[in-house]
Amino acid sequence: MGYTDVDKLAINTIRLLAVDATFKSNSGHPGAPMGMAPVAHVLFNKIMNYNPKNSKWINRDRFVLSNGHGCMLQYALLHLCGYKLSMDDLKAFRTLDSVTPGHPEAHDTDGIEVTTGPLGQGFSNAVGLAIAQHHASAEFNRPGFELFNHYTYTFLGDGCMMEGVASEAASLAGHLQLGNLIAIYDDNHISIDGDTNCAFTEDVVKRFEAYGWHTEIVEDGDHDLEAMEAAIKKCQAVKDKPSLIKLRTTIGFGSKMQGTGGVHGSPLKADDIKQVKIKFGFDPEKTFVVPQEVYDLYHKRGAEGAAKEQEWEQLLAKYSQTYKAEAADLKRRLTGDLPEGWEKNLPTYSPSDAAVATRKLSETVLTKIHQAIPELVGGSADLTSSNLTRWKDAVDFQPPSLGIGDWSGRYIRYGVREHAMGAIMNGLAAYGTVIPYGGTFLNFVSYAAGAVRLSALSHVRVIWVATHDSIGLGEDGPTHQPIETLAHFRALPNCMVWRPADGNETSAAYYVALTAKHTPSIIALSRQNLPHLENSTIGKAIKGGYVVSEAEKADITLVSTGSEVGICVDAAKYLKEKHNLTARVVSIPCFEVFDTQSKEYRLSVLPDGIPSLSVEVMSTMGWERYTHEQFGLNRFGASGAYKDVYKKFEFTPEGITKRAIATIDFYKGVPNLRSPINRAFQQLI
Amino acid sequence: MGYTDVDKLAINTIRLLAVDATFKSNSGHPGAPMGMAPVAHVLFNKIMNYNPKNSKWINRDRFVLSNGHGCMLQYALLHLCGYKLSMDDLKAFRTLDSVTPGHPEAHDTDGIEVTTGPLGQGFSNAVGLAIAQHHASAEFNRPGFELFNHYTYTFLGDGCMMEGVASEAASLAGHLQLGNLIAIYDDNHISIDGDTNCAFTEDVVKRFEAYGWHTEIVEDGDHDLEAMEAAIKKCQAVKDKPSLIKLRTTIGFGSKMQGTGGVHGSPLKADDIKQVKIKFGFDPEKTFVVPQEVYDLYHKRGAEGAAKEQEWEQLLAKYSQTYKAEAADLKRRLTGDLPEGWEKNLPTYSPSDAAVATRKLSETVLTKIHQAIPELVGGSADLTSSNLTRWKDAVDFQPPSLGIGDWSGRYIRYGVREHAMGAIMNGLAAYGTVIPYGGTFLNFVSYAAGAVRLSALSHVRVIWVATHDSIGLGEDGPTHQPIETLAHFRALPNCMVWRPADGNETSAAYYVALTAKHTPSIIALSRQNLPHLENSTIGKAIKGGYVVSEAEKADITLVSTGSEVGICVDAAKYLKEKHNLTARVVSIPCFEVFDTQSKEYRLSVLPDGIPSLSVEVMSTMGWERYTHEQFGLNRFGASGAYKDVYKKFEFTPEGITKRAIATIDFYKGVPNLRSPINRAFQQLI
C-alpha cells in the first residue's frame, strides 16, 4: 500500500493520454479509461507481475480488457510499462495500419493477450486463460517447482455483464472453482443508452454468488486505491472460487460530462479537455504528456517483473534437470509445434473397410492421437455421446473436490454453452500450453458465431468438432439441420471449414487443423455412416480438394463434400450405365485450403472444357466459385429418417443424374468452356 | 385442487404416448415428457385457458415448450385437448411431412406458439410473448374491458438454463417486471452428458432472484399435483415480477432407467416399455392407448376454454361499440395487414437532396411511419444513438414504477443482449399485435444467429435495423467490421437481407420488410453519408434489383449494393472519361427479392452479352450467382478513418476501374457470353 502523489499523477496521466488520443483521432471511448484508470494503476503497479521486455513469459499475470472499447487505457498502460508501444503509436490511435487499432487486437500489438471489443468475449477468454493455467499447473508444477502460479485479471463493464456469452462463462467458471481468476466489474451505471436503470437493474453481485463466485465491493473506485488493492488481495487469497470485484466508478472522471453517457463513445470537447487538464494540474496547452516520474514508476515496476521472470527462468532451469521430459514437453508446446511423428498415429482406411459415420471416424482420430499430442484438450457443449469427442479413458477437467475429475483432466464438460465454449477455447488457445477442440452440432456452432469470428481474426488454433452436419441428421428436423452454416463460415476469412467424406479425409482434416498454428477449423461430420472412397488418401485430402475418380473424355465433373461424395460416386456409375455418360468425381473437403493450391493443381482438379456440377445438401452459396452449376438445398430441411429426407430432396444417384444431364445439355453449345478457377483478377488478401 | 385417479391415469397416458411414439419412430426424447407429464397435466387441466377449436384466440394463455426436444409431451397434450392433431399424427411422429416433427414448428402444427428446440430460444420467445401482452393490455384494455389478461407459461430444462440467450432474456424480464410470465424449470439433474453436477452446479433460484424474479420450489414434481397447482397460483398472484418455479422431477419417470441420462434422447427398450405399462396399469400389448375418461377430462377442459372464448368475444363485441377505433385497430392487426395508405408516409428523395447515411434515412422512415403503423414496436441492443432506431418523442416500454416509461411504450431498451433481442422479437411477432424491429451493428446480428434462423424457419415478420454495415464504419476496426455477415444471412432461407444505397432504396426496404408477413428482414445500413442515386425509386427498388444507370452498347455491368453503388456510378464516369469504356450500373439491394422476379426482368437487369463485375466491400461469396467477376473483401478490414480504409482496399473509382478493365479483357474472346441468370436447372424451393 502507501500511495503518494505520484500515483495520483500517474492515474491522471493515463486519463489524459486517453483524452488526447481520442481527441486527436476524433474517435474512440475516453469514458472507460478515465473511470478505470485508478484500478488499472493499482493492478499494474502493485499487483500484476509481467515483463514488458518479454510479453510472452508464460507465467506472467494475464490481463484482459473485456470492455475493449476502452483500449486507450490498455495502450496507455502498455506504453508506460515499456512494451513495444511508443508515444507515436499512441498518437496514431485508430489510424490506418497502426498498432493501436480501435479495439485491442492480440496479433497486432505487443502485450495484448486476446482480441476484444465484441462485448462479453474478453471476460470469457479470461475464463479460458484461467482454465489453461489450472491445467498447466496440474500438468507441470511439482513440489518446490511452482512453474505456474499467476493470476488472470479481467476488466468488464455493464455491456459485457449483459451479454449471454459472459453469463455462460461465469457459470462455468463458478462450477470449475477457478481460484486464479479475478474479474473487476466497472459499475459506472452508464451504458450507451444512458443510465443502466433503463435496461439493467439486476443484482450482479448476487448473480455471481449464485454462480459460486467470491465477491467484493469497492464503493469508491475513483479514489480509494487502498480499498482496491485490499479487495484484489482478498480475492487472491480465495483459492477455490473465481472472484468478482464490483467497483463503483465515475465514467469519464474529471470531464464536465462525467457520470453521463456523453463521455462514453465520443472524444471530449476542447474546452472540456482544457478544464480537466487544469483540474489535474497539467498544462492545458500540452498534449500527450507523461511526467518523467510516471515513466520512472512504471519502468521500476517493469524491472521488478523482469527480475521475477529471471527468477522464474532459473527455477525452470533447475526443473529441467529434475523433470527433463516435462520441461522438454513444456518448451516444445510453447513453440506451437507438435511432437515429432505424431501424425503416424492418424488412422488410414481402404475402400474395403466398413462404412462409418465421420463423427465416429473423428472419435477414432482423437483416440489414436491423444497420447501423442498431450496438449490436446477436448470437450463438448453437453453432446459428448453425440459428438463422440471423448476418448474412452479421458479424465475430466474438474475441481478435485467434486470427485469426478481433476485439474489435469483433458476433457472439459462445457455444459450447453456453445458461445462460451467458443470464447473459452480462444482463451485456451491464446494461453500457449494447450490446443483446444470442442464439440457441438454444426447447426449450433452458429450460437458461437461471435467467438468463432474472433478465433479467425486473432489467429488462434481452435478446432470445432461439428457433428450432425446436414439434413442427414434426420429426425431432429429443420431446427437442427444446418443449411446456411457452411456458407457462413466459409465466408469468414482465416477459418478452415472441413467436411470430410470418409476416414482418410477425416484424418486429413485433423492433420491440417492441428498443424495450422494460426487458423481455427470447423470440422463438419456426419451422423450417418459413409463408405470409404476408392481414391482418398491423407496426402490428397490435405490439398483441400482432389480427384476421387478420374475419367477420360468426361462429360461432366461432379464436385462434392462429405456425405454426398459417395452418392456422387454412385451417380457416376448410374450415369454410365443408364445414359452412357462419363462423370469425373471430385471431393473438396476444404475450400480455404484448396484455394491455397497452385492454379495448375486446381485446374487439374477442375479442368477447362468439362461442365461441372456441385452436390452438397445445403445452401449452394459459394459453390459458384468452383462449379458451373450447383445442386443444393436453398430451403429448410425436414424431420424424418435420413434416407427419406435425402430422397425427398432428390439427393440420390437418380436426382444427381437428372441435374447432371441438364448441366451437360446446358453447356453443350459452349465452345472452350472455362473452369470457374479462371478469374479475371486476383482477390485482395 | 382435488385430484383423482383419472388425473393419474391422464398423466400416465401422456407418458405412454411419448413412450410409444418415440419407440415407433425409433427416435426422440421420452425422458422429459415422462418427467414433466404431471405439471403439464396440472397446467392444461386446472390452470390454462385455451380453445382447441380456435388456437388463434388472442387472449388464450400461451404455452411454450422451451425444451422442445420433449415435444411428444406437447403433441400428446394437443391431441388430448382436441387440437388438429390426430392419433395418426402422433403415430407419424418424426416421419417425413408429418405435423409432428422432431421439434415443435409453429407454422406446421396447430396449437404450437413458437418454434423451439434450439435451447434457450423458447424461454426467450416467452419473454417476448409476455412483453407483447403487457403492451397489448396497455394499448387496448379499458376500465371494465380486460381484453388482455392471460398468462404466458414456459417449460424449460437444464439446457435452456445454461444457454446465454436465456440468461439475457431472464435479466430483461426481471427488469421489465413481467408479472404475467411463469416459467417452470424441470430440475431433473440430468443433461446429455449425465448428472448436471458435471457442468451446472450454480444456484438457479438465487440467480433468478438476482434478476428480480419471484421464485417457488416444488420438491416432488413427480407426484405432488396440489403443490404444483398451489405454486402456479402463487405465481399468478405476483403481479410485478416474472416467476420461476423450480420443480424437482425424475427424468423418464417409470422407466427402469428413470433418473439417468439413458432416458433422455433415446426410446425405451421393449422390455422397459412392458414393465412401465404394467406399472401404470396399462395393457403391455397395446400401444397408443387413450382411455375414454382421459379424453373426456381434456375435452371438458377444452369446452370450458371455448366457453371462455365465447364470453371474451361478447366482451369484445361490447368493447367495439364503445371503443370503435381501438377495436377496429385490434381486429386489423390480427389480420397482419397494415393500415391502408400507410405507405404514403414513406419518404422519397431526388439526387439533389443532400447525401445522408442510410442509418439516418432509416430513422427518417421510422419517424414518418410510426404514427401510421401503431403496431410497430422498436428497440435497440443498447445502441440507440448509433442505430438511430428511436423516433424523437417515443415512449419507452418500461414498468411504470421506474418512472421512465410505461407499458404502452413502443420503444424497448433491450440492453446489450442481441441474442435475447432476436428471440424476444420472435415472441413479439408470434403474439399477433405488434411488428417488432430492433437495432444493433450488422456485425453483432451474428450474436443472434440462433434466433434469426428461427425467425426465418418459423415465418415471422421481424426486422433487424443493422447499422455500421461494413468497413465504412471506420475506426472501430476489424472487430466490428462485418465481412461474412451478409453472405451468412443471404444463405439463410426465407430471410431478406437488404442493403439500400440511398433514400428511396431505404424506403423500399422498409416497404417490403413491413409487408412481408411471413419473412424476417435484415436491413444493413451505412454509418457514412451516401448520395441519392439518379434513377432510384421505391417502385424499382422493391424489385430487389434494378438498373441505376443504363447505357447502349455497354462494355460492362457494374453491380453493387449500399454504399458502393455511388462509387460504381463514379467509376462508370471514370471509365468513360479515362478509358472510353461504357459501364452500366445495377443495384441489387436484396438478393432474396430479386430472385423472385421473372427471368425476363432479371435478364433485363443483368443481360446476356455483357460481362459483369460485382462491387461490395465484404465477402464476395454469393455474388457469383449474379455476376461474372467479383470485387470484394475476403479478408478482415482495418481500423482507420473510413475513407482511408476504403482507399487501402481500393474501393474507389480507380480501384473499380482497374478490375472492370480486367473483367472486360478477360471476357473479350468469349462468344455469346451468358448472364449468370441463366441456369441449367431450377433449385428446389
Ligand SMILES: [Ca+2]
Ligand atoms: Ca457501464
Ligand SMILES: [Ca+2]
Ligand atoms: Ca435436465
